[in-house]
Amino acid sequence: MTEPVLSIKDLVVEFPFRDDVFRAVNGVSFDIMPGEVVGVVGESGAGKSMTGSAVIGLIERPGHIAGGEIRLKGERIDNLPEEAKAKLRGKRIGMVFQDPLTSLNPLYTVGEQLVETIRTHLPLNEAQARQKAIDLLTEAGIPKAAERIDSYPHQFSGGMRQRVVIALAIAAEPELIIADEPTSALDVSVQAQIIKVLKKLCSSHGAAVMLITHDMGVIAQTADRMVVMHHGKVVETGTVGDIIRRPREAYTIKLIQSIPTILRQEHAATPAEAANDDGAYVQVKNLVRDFEIGKGSFTKLLPGKTEIFRAVNDVSFSISKGETFGLVGESGSGKSTCAKMIVGLLRPTSGQIIVDGHDIWAGGKGHQERRKRVQMIFQDPYASLNPRWRVADIIAEPMRTLGIARNRSEVDDRVAELLRRVRLDPSVMRKFPHEFSGGQRQRIAIARALSSQPEFIVCDEPTSALDVSVQAQVLDLMSELQSEFGLTYLLISHNLAVVRQMSNAVGVLHNGVLVEKGPTDAIFDNPQADYTRMLLDAVPDISKVA
Amino acid sequence: ETIRWARSSDALTLDPHSQNQGNTHTLAHHIYETLIGRDNDGSLTPRLATEWALKDGDPTVWVFKLREGVKFHNGNDFTAEDVVYSIERAKSEFSNMKQLHAEVQSVTAVDDHTVEFQMTGPALIYPNNLTNTFIMDKTWSDEHDLAVVQDFASGASNYSVLNTNGTGPYTLVSREVDVKTTLTYNEGWWGEKPPVTDIEYLTIADAQTRISALLSGEIDIVQDVPPQDIERLSNTAGFKVEIGPENRFIYFGYKFGDEPLKSSNITDSNPFNNPLVREAMELALDRDAIQQVVMRGQSIPTGIPNPPFVRGWTEELDAYPAPDVEKAKALMAEAGYPDGFSVTLDTPNNRYVNDEAISTAYVGMLGQIGINVTLASRPVAEHSPIILANESDFYLLGWGVPTFDSAYVFNDLIHTKTELHGTYNVGLYSNPELDEKIIALGTMDDMDARDATVAEIWDVVKADRVLLPIHNQVLAYAMREGVTLPVQPENQPNMTTVTFE
Amino acid sequence: METSRWKTFLKSDIVWSYRHSPVTIVASIVALLLILMAVFAPLLAPYNPFNPATLNLMDGFTPPNSSSFSGKYFALGTDSQGRDMLSTIMYGSRVSLFVGFMATLFAMVMGVGLGLVSGYVGGVVDAIIMRVADVQLSFPAILIALLIFGVARGIIPPNQQEGAAVWVLIVAIGLANWAQFARTVRGATMVERQKDYVSAARLLGVNPIIILLRHVLPNVLGPVLVIGTISLALAIIEEATLSYLGVGVPPTQPSLGTLIRIGQQFMFSGEWWIILFPAITLILLALSVNLLGDWLRDALNPKLR
Amino acid sequence: MLAFIARRLVQSVIVMLVVAFIAFLVFRYVGDPLAALLSQDAKQADYDAARERLGLDQPFYVQFYYFVINALQGQFGISYRLQQPVSQLILERLPATIELAFASATIALVFGVLLGIYTALRPRAFSTGVIMTGSLVGVSLPTFLIGIGLIYVFAVELKWLPSFGRGEVVQIGWWRTGLLTQSGLRSLVLPAITLSLFQLTLIMRLVRAEMLEVLRTDYIRFARARGLSQRAINFGHALRNTMVPVITITGLQLGSVIAFAIITETVFQWPGVGSLFVNSVAAVDVPVMAAYLVFVALVFVVINLIVDILYFIVDPRLRDGARTGK
Numbered sequence A: 001m002t003e004p005v006l007s008i009k010d011l012v013v014e015f016p017f018r019d020d021v022f023r024a025v026n027g028v029s030f031d032i033m034p035g036e037v038v039g040v041v042g043e044s045g046a047g048k049s050m051t052g053s054a055v056i057g058l059i060e061r062p063g064h065i066a067g068g069e070i071r072l073k074g075e076r077i078d079n080l081p082e083e084a085k086a087k088l089r090g091k092r093i094g095m096v097f098q099d100p101l102t103s104l105n106p107l108y109t110v111g112e113q114l115v116e117t118i119r120t121h122l123p124l125n126e127a128q129a130r131q132k133a134i135d136l137l138t139e140a141g142i143p144k145a146a147e148r149i150d151s152y153p154h155q156f157s158g159g160m161r162q163r164v165v166i167a168l169a170i171a172a173e174p175e176l177i178i179a180d181e182p183t184s185a186l187d188v189s190v191q192a193q194i195i196k197v198l199k200k201l202c203s204s205h206g207a208a209v210m211l212i213t214h215d216m217g218v219i220a221q222t223a224d225r226m227v228v229m230h231h232g233k234v235v236e237t238g239t240v241g242d243i244i245r246r247p248r249e250a251y252t253i254k255l256i257q258s259i260p261t262i263l264r265q266e267h268a269a270t271p272a273e274a275a276n277d278d279g280a281y282v283q284v285k286n287l288v289r290d291f292e293i294g295k296g297s298f299t300k301l302l303p304g305k306t307e308i309f310r311a312v313n314d315v316s317f318s319i320s321k322g323e324t325f326g327l328v329g330e331s332g333s334g335k336s337t338c339a340k341m342i343v344g345l346l347r348p349t350s351g352q353i354i355v356d357g358h359d360i361w362a363g364g365k366g367h368q369e370r371r372k373r374v375q376m377i378f379q380d381p382y383a384s385l386n387p388r389w390r391v392a393d394i395i396a397e398p399m400r401t402l403g404i405a406r407n408r409s410e411v412d413d414r415v416a417e418l419l420r421r422v423r424l425d426p427s428v429m430r431k432f433p434h435e436f437s438g439g440q441r442q443r444i445a446i447a448r449a450l451s452s453q454p455e456f457i458v459c460d461e462p463t464s465a466l467d468v469s470v471q472a473q474v475l476d477l478m479s480e481l482q483s484e485f486g487l488t489y490l491l492i493s494h495n496l497a498v499v500r501q502m503s504n505a506v507g508v509l510h511n512g513v514l515v516e517k518g519p520t521d522a523i524f525d526n527p528q529a530d531y532t533r534m535l536l537d538a539v540p541d542i543s544k545v546a
Numbered sequence B: 001e002t003i004r005w006a007r008s009s010d011a012l013t014l015d016p017h018s019q020n021q022g023n024t025h026t027l028a029h030h031i032y033e034t035l036i037g038r039d040n041d042g043s044l045t046p047r048l049a050t051e052w053a054l055k056d057g058d059p060t061v062w063v064f065k066l067r068e069g070v071k072f073h074n075g076n077d078f079t080a081e082d083v084v085y086s087i088e089r090a091k092s093e094f095s096n097m098k099q100l101h102a103e104v105q106s107v108t109a110v111d112d113h114t115v116e117f118q119m120t121g122p123a124l125i126y127p128n129n130l131t132n133t134f135i136m137d138k139t140w141s142d143e144h145d146l147a148v149v150q151d152f153a154s155g156a157s158n159y160s161v162l163n164t165n166g167t168g169p170y171t172l173v174s175r176e177v178d179v180k181t182t183l184t185y186n187e188g189w190w191g192e193k194p195p196v197t198d199i200e201y202l203t204i205a206d207a208q209t210r211i212s213a214l215l216s217g218e219i220d221i222v223q224d225v226p227p228q229d230i231e232r233l234s235n236t237a238g239f240k241v242e243i244g245p246e247n248r249f250i251y252f253g254y255k256f257g258d259e260p261l262k263s264s265n266i267t268d269s270n271p272f273n274n275p276l277v278r279e280a281m282e283l284a285l286d287r288d289a290i291q292q293v294v295m296r297g298q299s300i301p302t303g304i305p306n307p308p309f310v311r312g313w314t315e316e317l318d319a320y321p322a323p324d325v326e327k328a329k330a331l332m333a334e335a336g337y338p339d340g341f342s343v344t345l346d347t348p349n350n351r352y353v354n355d356e357a358i359s360t361a362y363v364g365m366l367g368q369i370g371i372n373v374t375l376a377s378r379p380v381a382e383h384s385p386i387i388l389a390n391e392s393d394f395y396l397l398g399w400g401v402p403t404f405d406s407a408y409v410f411n412d413l414i415h416t417k418t419e420l421h422g423t424y425n426v427g428l429y430s431n432p433e434l435d436e437k438i439i440a441l442g443t444m445d446d447m448d449a450r451d452a453t454v455a456e457i458w459d460v461v462k463a464d465r466v467l468l469p470i471h472n473q474v475l476a477y478a479m480r481e482g483v484t485l486p487v488q489p490e491n492q493p494n495m496t497t498v499t500f501e
Numbered sequence C: 001m002e003t004s005r006w007k008t009f010l011k012s013d014i015v016w017s018y019r020h021s022p023v024t025i026v027a028s029i030v031a032l033l034l035i036l037m038a039v040f041a042p043l044l045a046p047y048n049p050f051n052p053a054t055l056n057l058m059d060g061f062t063p064p065n066s067s068s069f070s071g072k073y074f075a076l077g078t079d080s081q082g083r084d085m086l087s088t089i090m091y092g093s094r095v096s097l098f099v100g101f102m103a104t105l106f107a108m109v110m111g112v113g114l115g116l117v118s119g120y121v122g123g124v125v126d127a128i129i130m131r132v133a134d135v136q137l138s139f140p141a142i143l144i145a146l147l148i149f150g151v152a153r154g155i156i157p158p159n160q161q162e163g164a165a166v167w168v169l170i171v172a173i174g175l176a177n178w179a180q181f182a183r184t185v186r187g188a189t190m191v192e193r194q195k196d197y198v199s200a201a202r203l204l205g206v207n208p209i210i211i212l213l214r215h216v217l218p219n220v221l222g223p224v225l226v227i228g229t230i231s232l233a234l235a236i237i238e239e240a241t242l243s244y245l246g247v248g249v250p251p252t253q254p255s256l257g258t259l260i261r262i263g264q265q266f267m268f269s270g271e272w273w274i275i276l277f278p279a280i281t282l283i284l285l286a287l288s289v290n291l292l293g294d295w296l297r298d299a300l301n302p303k304l305r
Numbered sequence D: 001m002l003a004f005i006a007r008r009l010v011q012s013v014i015v016m017l018v019v020a021f022i023a024f025l026v027f028r029y030v031g032d033p034l035a036a037l038l039s040q041d042a043k044q045a046d047y048d049a050a051r052e053r054l055g056l057d058q059p060f061y062v063q064f065y066y067f068v069i070n071a072l073q074g075q076f077g078i079s080y081r082l083q084q085p086v087s088q089l090i091l092e093r094l095p096a097t098i099e100l101a102f103a104s105a106t107i108a109l110v111f112g113v114l115l116g117i118y119t120a121l122r123p124r125a126f127s128t129g130v131i132m133t134g135s136l137v138g139v140s141l142p143t144f145l146i147g148i149g150l151i152y153v154f155a156v157e158l159k160w161l162p163s164f165g166r167g168e169v170v171q172i173g174w175w176r177t178g179l180l181t182q183s184g185l186r187s188l189v190l191p192a193i194t195l196s197l198f199q200l201t202l203i204m205r206l207v208r209a210e211m212l213e214v215l216r217t218d219y220i221r222f223a224r225a226r227g228l229s230q231r232a233i234n235f236g237h238a239l240r241n242t243m244v245p246v247i248t249i250t251g252l253q254l255g256s257v258i259a260f261a262i263i264t265e266t267v268f269q270w271p272g273v274g275s276l277f278v279n280s281v282a283a284v285d286v287p288v289m290a291a292y293l294v295f296v297a298l299v300f301v302v303i304n305l306i307v308d309i310l311y312f313i314v315d316p317r318l319r320d321g322a323r324t325g326k
Ligand SMILES: Nc1ncnc2c1ncn2[C@@H]1O[C@H](COP(=O)(O)OP(=O)(O)OP(=O)(O)O)[C@@H](O)[C@H]1O
Pocket: A015, A024, A042, A043, A044, A045, A046, A047, A048, A049, A050, A051, A060, A061, A062, A063, A214
């Protein structure tokens, strides 16, 4: 039997806090064989990243390894002195961190950073190192690498940067590569490319890969074996196919069940009626939004020409009462800009938005109506709640501002009622947002949105900050409320599975243009536009497990 | 030998007639000369003029005999023409010296070495006014267009602001305004060669830095020594301090007249106008305590606003009553202010030695007799306008007497305020009888009669407590052991008087 | 309810980091003592040096721990006017602290206000406010104070100037320091403005002023407090420097700065106590406030923990 | 880039005009220049005449108008006090101030950056605590007291260094430098230290704070993971990224070095523009004060411009005007 590249036994990572000690990793053991990709999954905070950091010896203070051992090719590395550990890094263990946008030093060119790394580990001169850097970039899938090598990180797109980070991690051809959520910040199309690069590297160099992610789809497509973590412990290990098809532990079962799939499901929303645009509850007509770019505040005082960027270009759609319209598209395609115009936070350059017969940008009455009827649920639940306010005040603010309820006890009663509606105990009223979990915060945000008794709620990526199990709870809650109050939703997401599960009709945005719209099933099963097809093909999905 | 000499501020200009100001004159005395000099005891001495006298039978004409064989630094001969030119220049519009020569009607050269001054009337003490009027070379001045005195308002500088041509013992080597001026001995000088041949004259504004420079051996002589440092310096090995009285007194003044004071809680009368109050205030003033504590012994308490050098000073006038708080309180009650009153005292804080501290101390003393004083302390640039506009109810001021004659004090401090007189009569004291006598002094031709009138005026001034004198300032020059610079009462020391051991 | 809040407070990060920083504990005790000493000066001080009528000039220059000309005992000696140094320092700290606090408050209110508006409104308003801040920054603090002093002297009638002097100082030092607050708050506001909780409020049509005051302000207050403590120390020192340049509080009611200026004259003449004690007090005050500011900055910055 | 500089220059002119305007507005209240100009025995008529000749009887905006017109031609008038053209006075004094500011800025930068790095790299060391607290003592004292204290110790007691002035100077063209003589250099030591203390503390703390932040960023962690040496990480990566914010603040602080120089120059009798200004304030020498303030504004404007240009050089993200997604 060959020796494992990495062997972890009973690893414990502790954070001493005040009076007690927090165990982020609590007795984790697993091995990785040469040429093998092992996926590590688990909800946020399960200790996945910490395990990776422990292996490479970069746990942030005051955290430290409190027990167990880590072996690299049989040699024990967790108790090496700092200098010896530093020698391993880059040379024998490569690491890819979670966020590609911040892993590169913004002040040095991509080439400088590559050459620096290469020359640290390999006995090459400047010119040779540069050639090697170009080769690495090409290998990582950067087109025209020789031309792009002298660019700065900010001149690269997120996906390209992620590839540069991977190139850096494999520069010295390490035996072990730890990839921590290499794709979570990327949209589906880029994600697919990255996964391809990683797999190729693994097969061509024979390296072992530890792939950390919470995206089961990615694991399903990439990994050979998987490790499921929960609360700092390994709850299950096995081949990917085994675990997905026959999960044994309750936690794993729950995890797998809460993953929405892009495939059609039985309990999915009913398809939209043949849309009669004119009579619809919400009508968006020829929406256009331009941004001026490249001008500072002072220069605005001076005359001169401005460059104009059209973020939203002639978008029209409509939503019938009580239904959900899903808006999808890659990052930067103009989804949020549309949402802001629809709720009245951003003035359209041209076009009309009509809610229940009132043009909301016409001022006067339309304006007033909009405030009552339209609400929004924001992408990041924490950021949308004022951290200095108590939950009761946050939820009560719309009532007070709009004059729905004024006297104290009435307000308190309604707040309690709303909290119950979103399945929270009314006693949490006196708490502050930071005292809640992500899912609970999103519930509070929903309660606030309901507080003004709206008819139409715009949800801009309502679950992207949440992990899958919590995401499932929130989506369920939204469906329940919809049926209970007859709410109308505009659901914005780049997660196609979520959209498929929730919406009756879908629109696909690409570079500000609505390339396709129609009933959900029609779009997903039979996409017309090239862009839509590309998007759908790129989605990793656990159902694709062989 | 070279002497390094520092004081707190520089000469303002080298144009000899542009400023009537001590520091400016001090430097000028080394380069230029005057007709008449002033000794360290205050008496007049011959300089460019060897003799002077009233013309026989005409008390309105002064005749000056000039020194022969004197040459300017550029080699030109010194003649009567130069004197006529210089006096006329000093009388001209932009000259700051013109007040001193207001009584001169005309100046004529009788011969190369005799000049006659025709006065507007008898002017017995006029020679006193000549000790700071410098003689320039007419030819040189004409060459450089200097007929018009440097005028700060004209927007242009003139040649003499930075260049010199006098008859004095030193010639200018270099000058960095406000920083350093160097002078070297003029080999052609008519007098006896002084021990000091080279002078480095430095400006060091900060008192502590100035003293530090002396202590660290970077400086030989320091002027403007703070009183508190005198004792320590004289006790430090290697250093000594020369002390002498200055021709300047410090006094408090107050508003006369019936008009209520602006800064007082008494709104129906002017307490200062009541002689009893003024007496109480004098009895509250503990001059000896101020001398001992505030001035560290470096002042001469006085009962008369007139320094001892000045003609008209007597010991009786100089006497002052012992402080008596009880009596002062009784007087206050008698005057109708048993509970006292409040008033603001305006004091400069950067003009006289310890000016602010003196005022602060007096505030405490007045507090003891119920006068509740608010102290308003300001830099002189802000203090002066208030004083000149008569806006102060109660103030501290100092006064020098450059003519060494009592009339100078009367004219500006005692005479009723008019266009030409009483410029610094801030309290608006007015006594027509005295005014007449003061005017008469200007044209008297008999010295004894004049002295008698002066005495009469002083008696009234003292009895009326027109001003409340505190002390005469004392000058202190600190220097390293081995050098001696005697004190000059006008604080215009001359390096020719320095001796080495 | 209240006790539980108190309990959570005791368990909070701030308290924890406070308890684990001996330097901070010492600094806060020193600062507290100095502040108490200043606040209760009229009760604690053996003499009232601000009442000139009680002074005896002949007591001047009494050395520490000795009896004076008039037989009184002075623990820290007397100054040139016969004022008890101990009492003068107590009363002087009162003036210094008052000026420091008020000036900082003034700068804070002005800077935070303008910073909020500038950061929230943006555009031309922002450009103008920031340009004004630039102009202000090109006048060094001391210059601004000098100039304002000059103006106040010109505007305020002479007999009210003494009373006004302290307020003029406060305005002068305050005006010299507002830009710092404005810049910081502007930056923080621009960040907060983007956050969704502000959008949520805007969505409801909440009045912008209320958004600024109730939503944004509490969230940008952290850095403000930190700058606040540091500028408090700076304001006290600035007051001392102004007093050195001859503009400042009246000499009959000396602040710590005025005391140092006065004492400075006696550095070479042997009366060391006149400068030493006020200087030590000033250092202790500035140091402890600065150390508290340092600690607060680190404690409020989760990244530095 | 050129457009940027041009824009900034326009801005600068506006800033300077505003500064001059405020200065004029304020000067009317700082006292009466005539008090220092006329002699003790000048009469009321002399005052009135002088006031009229100086134009002081005009409303301030008229005075301001003439000031601007003349200033545009490089004319700042004649100093009331020293009776010399102001522009000449300032030019004469400028080298002294610039050399002092330069010397103290160098001290502040070199020691500030070094100590900042040191304390950031050893956040928990005892020496760090000592340096951090010690640096506070330096800024807890007014500058004038530090200056006098240094003079007392090093000039009076130890007699190591001169207590005042610039020492011997050498004339190079119109520039009078003290950097070429031994006495000039010795004279520079105490004032430069006094002046740099405050800035040093500030820069040190700034570098430390920034460095601590930067050391926690992902790219530093990633640099570690890449196996780079400690040296390369600390000095190549962390320090360079620290410099971006440090440059801005330091730039502004350099401006205040010139302002703080007012006090230092007064204490050390340094013949620069600062002491010229203080003496002018005492004498209400309006032309000098106005010119000085405009000069200070100019210095700030120039420094700001340089800072912004440095920004461009150091941070590539700003170079091509790209919007960063931060
Ligand atoms: N610097 C730190 N100090 C204290 N606790 C920490 C620190 N970093 C991480 N933790 C805690 O350690 C636990 C494990 O964190 P880890 O980063 O490994 O989670 P993860 O599984 O990678 O989650 P995610 O999917 O959100 O990245 C979490 O509970 C986290 O709160």
